[in-house]
Amino acid sequence: MTPTDDPTPLRADARRNRERILAAAEAVFAERGPSASTEEVAARAGVAIGTVFRHFPTKNDLLGAIVKTFMARLTEEADALADHGDPRTALFTFFTRMVEEAAAKRTVVDLLAGAGVDMGVAKPVQTFREAIGTLLARAQGAGAVRQEIRPDEVVALLTAACQVALQAGWDPGLRRRTLKIIFEGLRPKDDG
Amino acid sequence: MTPTDDPTPLRADARRNRERILAAAEAVFAERGPSASTEEVAARAGVAIGTVFRHFPTKNDLLGAIVKTFMARLTEEADALADHGDPRTALFTFFTRMVEEAAAKRTVVDLLAGAGVDMGVAKPVQTFREAIGTLLARAQGAGAVRQEIRPDEVVALLTAACQVALQAGWDPGLRRRTLKIIFEGLRPKDDG
DNA sequence: GAAAATAATGAGTCGCCACTCATCTTGTCA
DNA sequence: TGACAAGATGAGTGGCGACTCATTATTTTC
Structure with a gap:
């Protein structure tokens, strides 16, 4: 139940990027609706598109x-x-x-x-x-x-x-x- | 005001196809929503894709x-x-x-x-x-x-x-x- | 402070879809 | 019936967007 004892804890930069992506996604989707592109989320997060897909394998997951x-x-x-x-x-x-x-x-x-x-x-x-x-x-x-x-x-x-x-x-x-x-x-x- | 005295009346087949396209579009969009493809409308109407665009220059017009x-x-x-x-x-x-x-x-x-x-x-x-x-x-x-x-x-x-x-x-x-x-x-x- | 593990990058692939156009077909009218 | 205009055809174009992967970068670990 405690989220801290995951099998493989995330690396520092990965944790940071994950948060950035979530924040960016919330903002982008709030403005443009669910059809906004993953590209735009990545851009807003200051991250490459591949990074978004590393954290959330599909757009649906995001x-x-x-x-x-x-x-x-x-x-x-x-x-x-x-x-x-x-x-x-x-x-x-x-x-x-x-x-x-x-x-x-x-x-x-x-x-x-x-x-x-x-x-x-x-x-x-x-x-x-x-x-x-x-x-x-x-x-x-x-x-x-x-x-x-x-x-x-x-x-x-x-x-x-x-x-x-x-x-x-x-x-x-x-x-x-x-x-x-x-x-x-x-x-x-x-x-x- | 009378719709019959258009400058150029439609040819018989054109009139027929127009009706078919409208009927097909109504059915397809009713089922699948506005994101359904124009291709599908054409198929349901039994008409080529180009014919749909001849009658309705953009999907929005349709x-x-x-x-x-x-x-x-x-x-x-x-x-x-x-x-x-x-x-x-x-x-x-x-x-x-x-x-x-x-x-x-x-x-x-x-x-x-x-x-x-x-x-x-x-x-x-x-x-x-x-x-x-x-x-x-x-x-x-x-x-x-x-x-x-x-x-x-x-x-x-x-x-x-x-x-x-x-x-x-x-x-x-x-x-x-x-x-x-x-x-x-x-x-x-x-x-x- | 390397080596190993993990993560980031972004150009590229693939499929979908609105829309075009050169070519062929059909209706119309004299 | 034949000529011509109006219409139909459907392969092709361009753009977009989800997703991939070989390469490069950053942490972590010993």
């Missing part, structure tokens, strides 16, 4: 690594809200925050919502869904969300909202109003 | 033609519902129908929601938005939708739902339940 990191970050955030936030608002806060970030995370949104690309991120995605489930359960316990709503539906709505947040011409006002409609749909009828 | 047709069909459908349907349910009926079709219309959904590809379909899209606006106004007039909701928000929600309907693993049950949440968000508070 994308998978990014998505895994991002999902972990989101899960952590959801867990923190579940532990320390107001149960009545935590789900809505998280939802809003994630949609706001969506525009900057084109790749993750595209891949999560997109065609059935697999790339071995099933486990992080599952963990993420569980974190959402916790937020939802707490909101329901506090009477802020209708009882019959299931985690799958929330994840679907969340994905949908993020997808649309990528669109051009989505000003913050429209985003806020659209989210409000979704939230109204989640709330119990008698909620003020 | 995509634009398909999208235009589809938007026109949708607009027509929305107008029909506005004229003959129950105002209380017409918007919801249309919404549901369009989302159900989304899985079969990958290209249109991708392009509508996607990056700012322009391809000269601005006018049909505008017309479509107006048709949605009519449906919405009638639903509001009948008290089936809250007054403060604007057409832009409905279009955003519609696009979002269609986007997500493309996902693998979306069974009809999940789709129905998710749409229900959205519809709850649109309805007035005191609505049964």
Whole structure:
């Protein structure tokens, strides 16, 4: 379980380059989406193209690594809200925050919502869904969300909202109003 | 305005091929999305690749033609519902129908929601938005939708739902339940 | 401070795909 | 029916992008 006792520890320069590549890939894919070229990632990382492929044998592996990191970050955030936030608002806060970030995370949104690309991120995605489930359960316990709503539906709505947040011409006002409609749909009828 | 008095009417075989290409393109792009190759369209149409490019000088032109047709069909459908349907349910009926079709219309959904590809379909899209606006106004007039909701928000929600309907693993049950949440968000508070 | 192991380099390969054009075919019209 | 314009054909071009590998460079190790 400890990541430090790998069979063959990386050489110093290799470790450094790996980090640079991940950082560059995150930036490039965030801007240009998953179809950005590996060349561009290499250039941004200040590294030759071959080095990228040494660390990540296929482009899919690179994308998978990014998505895994991002999902972990989101899960952590959801867990923190579940532990320390107001149960009545935590789900809505998280939802809003994630949609706001969506525009900057084109790749993750595209891949999560997109065609059935697999790339071995099933486990992080599952963990993420569980974190959402916790937020939802707490909101329901506090009477802020209708009882019959299931985690799958929330994840679907969340994905949908993020997808649309990528669109051009989505000003913050429209985003806020659209989210409000979704939230109204989640709330119990008698909620003020 | 009459499309028959073009400067140079098409030859019989050209007219026939044009129709075949459009039909093939609609099918291929529906299945494989907008990244499907022009070769595949030509093959499905039973026509050489050069013929496709004679009728549609760029792939974008071909995509634009398909999208235009589809938007026109949708607009027509929305107008029909506005004229003959129950105002209380017409918007919801249309919404549901369009989302159900989304899985079969990958290209249109991708392009509508996607990056700012322009391809000269601005006018049909505008017309479509107006048709949605009519449906919405009638639903509001009948008290089936809250007054403060604007057409832009409905279009955003519609696009979002269609986007997500493309996902693998979306069974009809999940789709129905998710749409229900959205519809709850649109309805007035005191609505049964 | 070499030798050995590991990593970086980047020109090159391969396949895909939008698009072209010289040549052949077919519809049209007198 | 024959001549000509309009259209169809499909091998070819160019560019792009994922991926390879022989060579060169840098660490590590003793």
